[in-house]
Amino acid sequence: MAGGGGGGGEVSLQYTPTWVLALVCTVIVAISLAAERLLHYTGKFLVKKKQWPLFEALLKIKEELMLLGFISLLLTVFQDRISTICIAQHLTYDWLPCKKVKDEDDGDGGAGHRRLLAAASDAPGHCELKGKAPLLSLKALHDLHIFIFVLAVVHVVFSALTILFGSLQIRQWKHWEDAIQKKEADPEQGQQAKVTHIHQHDFIRGRFLGIGKDLALLSWVHSFFKQFYGSVNELDYNTLRRGFINNHYRDNPKFNFYKYMVRALETDFKRVVGISWYLWILVVLFLLLNVHGWHAYFWIAFLPLILLVAVGAKLEHIITQLAREVAQRHVALPGELVVQPSDHHFWFKKPRLVLILIHIILFQNSFEIAVFFWMLVLYGFDSCIMGQFGYIIPRLIIGVLVQLLCSYSTLPLYAIVAQMGSSFNKAIxxxxxxxxxxxxxxxxxxxxxxxxxxxxxxxxxxxxxxxxQGREIEIQNISAHPSNGQN
Structure with a gap:
C-alpha cells in the first residue's frame, strides 16, 4: 500500500481528508444501527405476541449474521497476510471460473499476470517480485466480502418469504377447523354425515380407490402430481386431525388442531433457518465446482428441485398409505374413520430426516440465488463467470419455483404429515x-x-x-431497553 498522497497507489488514512472519513463512518454506522433496530423491534413484536418459535428463529438469524460478520472481519484483518502467501504461477491456470489465456512470451517475468492482478498498486507486488502469484489477491478478497454480504441478505429474505408463504397456506385451514368445531357442537349434524361402508368414505375413495391407485407405481405417480395442486384438502385435514387427536389427545376431543398446526409450522421454521455445519460444507463444495465449462451452478440448481419433489411425493404417499391401511383393516366403518399414526411410514422411521432435507433445499436454493445476484452486481450479466444465457434463465426459474413450492406447499404439508408419526412433539x-x-x-x-x-x-x-438461555437473555435485553416504553 502506498504511503504517500501522490502517485497512482492507494492512499492510506494518513492522507485522507477527515470529513471523508467521518462521512463514510456516519453512513456505515447509520445503516448498521437501522438494521439492528429493525431486528430489535421485530423481536419485541414477537415477544409481545408470544410468538416464541418465531422469536427463536429470529435469534438464529441474528447468530448467523454475527457469524458471517465475523468471517468477513477475519478476511479483513488477515487480507494483507493472505495476499503475501505465494504459489507457483502455473497453478493459477487451472480450476478457474473463467478461462485465462496464457502469455505467449513466458519469459516476461509474469508481466501479463501482473496486469490481471493490478489491484493494489502499479508497482510489482510481493509475490510478483518472486515470479509467483498471490494465493488470493486483494481484489478477490474484496469480491469475497461482497459475496458473504449478499449471501446473508438473500438468506434472511428467503427465510422471511418461507414463513410468510407457509403461514398463508395454513391460514386457509382455519375455516376447516371452525367447521369441525361447529359440527362437533351439533351432534345431529355430525350423525348425518356418517357412512357405514369403508369404501364409501370420501377420504378412502380420493386417496386409495380409483384407477391404478392400488398399484405401487401408479400410487407414487399420483402422489407426485398431488403435491402440485391441493396438497392438503379438507378431507385430508379432517382425517389426519382425527388420527392425531385419537393418538395423542384422546382426553380432549375438542382440541384445536389448527392452533397446534400454526405452532408446529413455527417450530419447524425455527429448525430450517440458520446455516448448519453440513451446509457450510456444501458451500465450499459448490464454490470448488464452479469451473469454466462445467456449468456447475446450472446442474446444481436441479438438486434442490429433485429433492423437493421427492420429499413432496413421499409426504403425499404417506397419506395414501394411511388410507390403504384403514381400507385393508376394515370393511364396515366402526363409527368414524381413524387413521393410525406411525413412524414406520417415514424414511428410516425418522420424520426429522424429512425436515433436514427441507433445510438443505431451502438453503441451497437461497445460495443459488445469492450467487446469481453476486455475479450480476460485481461482473455484469454478460460476464464469463455468469455463464451463457441459456443456462442463466433456467436457474432463475428453478429457484423461484423451488422457493414457492417448498414454502407454500411442502413445508405446510410436512407440518401436518409429520404429526402422523408416533414421536412426541412438544408443540402439542x-x-x-x-x-x-x-x-x-x-x-x-x-x-x-x-x-x-x-x-x-x-x-x-x-x-x-x-x-x-439465548431467548431469556434476549428477552431481558428487550425488556430493559429504553425504547420499550409506551409511545
Missing part, C-alpha cells in the same frame, strides 16, 4: 403449559443433583422458561 402444548413443564423439569434436575451431592439445603427453584 400451549406456551404457558410448556413453561410449567420446563420449570418442573428444571426443579426435578436440581433436586436430583442436590440428592446426589448430599446437599440437605432446600434447592433454589429453577426459573420457569419456555425457551433456552
Amino acid at each position: 402444548f400451549e406456551d404457558h403449559i410448556q413453561a410449567k413443564i420446563t420449570g418442573w423439569a428444571n426443579k426435578a434436575k436440581m433436586n436430583r443433583k442436590n440428592v446426589d451431592t448430599g446437599n440437605k439445603e432446600s434447592p433454589v427453584p429453577a426459573r420457569e422458561s419456555t425457551v433456552d
Whole structure:
C-alpha cells in the first residue's frame, strides 16, 4: 500500500481528508444501527405476541449474521497476510471460473499476470517480485466480502418469504377447523354425515380407490402430481386431525388442531433457518465446482428441485398409505374413520430426516440465488463467470419455483404429515403449559443433583422458561431497553 498522497497507489488514512472519513463512518454506522433496530423491534413484536418459535428463529438469524460478520472481519484483518502467501504461477491456470489465456512470451517475468492482478498498486507486488502469484489477491478478497454480504441478505429474505408463504397456506385451514368445531357442537349434524361402508368414505375413495391407485407405481405417480395442486384438502385435514387427536389427545376431543398446526409450522421454521455445519460444507463444495465449462451452478440448481419433489411425493404417499391401511383393516366403518399414526411410514422411521432435507433445499436454493445476484452486481450479466444465457434463465426459474413450492406447499404439508408419526412433539402444548413443564423439569434436575451431592439445603427453584438461555437473555435485553416504553 502506498504511503504517500501522490502517485497512482492507494492512499492510506494518513492522507485522507477527515470529513471523508467521518462521512463514510456516519453512513456505515447509520445503516448498521437501522438494521439492528429493525431486528430489535421485530423481536419485541414477537415477544409481545408470544410468538416464541418465531422469536427463536429470529435469534438464529441474528447468530448467523454475527457469524458471517465475523468471517468477513477475519478476511479483513488477515487480507494483507493472505495476499503475501505465494504459489507457483502455473497453478493459477487451472480450476478457474473463467478461462485465462496464457502469455505467449513466458519469459516476461509474469508481466501479463501482473496486469490481471493490478489491484493494489502499479508497482510489482510481493509475490510478483518472486515470479509467483498471490494465493488470493486483494481484489478477490474484496469480491469475497461482497459475496458473504449478499449471501446473508438473500438468506434472511428467503427465510422471511418461507414463513410468510407457509403461514398463508395454513391460514386457509382455519375455516376447516371452525367447521369441525361447529359440527362437533351439533351432534345431529355430525350423525348425518356418517357412512357405514369403508369404501364409501370420501377420504378412502380420493386417496386409495380409483384407477391404478392400488398399484405401487401408479400410487407414487399420483402422489407426485398431488403435491402440485391441493396438497392438503379438507378431507385430508379432517382425517389426519382425527388420527392425531385419537393418538395423542384422546382426553380432549375438542382440541384445536389448527392452533397446534400454526405452532408446529413455527417450530419447524425455527429448525430450517440458520446455516448448519453440513451446509457450510456444501458451500465450499459448490464454490470448488464452479469451473469454466462445467456449468456447475446450472446442474446444481436441479438438486434442490429433485429433492423437493421427492420429499413432496413421499409426504403425499404417506397419506395414501394411511388410507390403504384403514381400507385393508376394515370393511364396515366402526363409527368414524381413524387413521393410525406411525413412524414406520417415514424414511428410516425418522420424520426429522424429512425436515433436514427441507433445510438443505431451502438453503441451497437461497445460495443459488445469492450467487446469481453476486455475479450480476460485481461482473455484469454478460460476464464469463455468469455463464451463457441459456443456462442463466433456467436457474432463475428453478429457484423461484423451488422457493414457492417448498414454502407454500411442502413445508405446510410436512407440518401436518409429520404429526402422523408416533414421536412426541412438544408443540402439542400451549406456551404457558410448556413453561410449567420446563420449570418442573428444571426443579426435578436440581433436586436430583442436590440428592446426589448430599446437599440437605432446600434447592433454589429453577426459573420457569419456555425457551433456552439465548431467548431469556434476549428477552431481558428487550425488556430493559429504553425504547420499550409506551409511545
